[in-house]
Amino acid sequence: MSIPIFVAAALCEIGGCFSFWAWLRLGKSALWLLPGVALLVAFAWLLTLVDSSAAGRAYATYGGIYIAASLGWLWVAEGVRPDRWDLLGAAVCVAGACIILLAPRAA
Template identity: 60%
Template sequence: MPAFIAYPLAALAEIAGCFAIWSWWRLGAPPLWLVPGIGALMAFGWLLAQVDTVAAGRAFAAYGGVYVAASVLWMWFAEGVRPDKWDAVGTAVCLFGTAIILMGPRNA
């Protein structure tokens, strides 16, 4: 599966799963929130494993920037907290790093 498909889906699954646990633990949501949360985290792991690369660490490192961007968007749209300029700059730096990892020339 191409990274440009797997990474955004993995980010959504990871953030949703973590948010379900956060909601149960910190916001008092019912324990049943853990069921879809665990399912989402399982989907996250599966999606990340679909990225075609020779090293898992490279897939995980490149994913990190996408996760940061998705987390900032989650903060804005799901939690209603508008990102500030430092959120935007930090996200841009992370995505630039992701692009370097994904598109850097590799020895065959």
């Protein structure tokens, strides 16, 4: 159940941060900040839903998912296709996230 939550959190964080990017770097209206703030609040709330006994472990796992989702955003929203180095880097990060998420832990 954690993976869909991580993906939803990543989309919320990326969308929220992009609204600030659009306002400050692309010259969009400050009204772009309203959905951006809402998305960032949703992102923080979603991470609290992850079944983990330690917030830091949940955040570390999320980091790998976030990197891969950011490359998806790069391609879909910005029209820039990730190159092989982007994909390799994301694969390494997702592998690390899987190790953190799926490692056997003492109860």
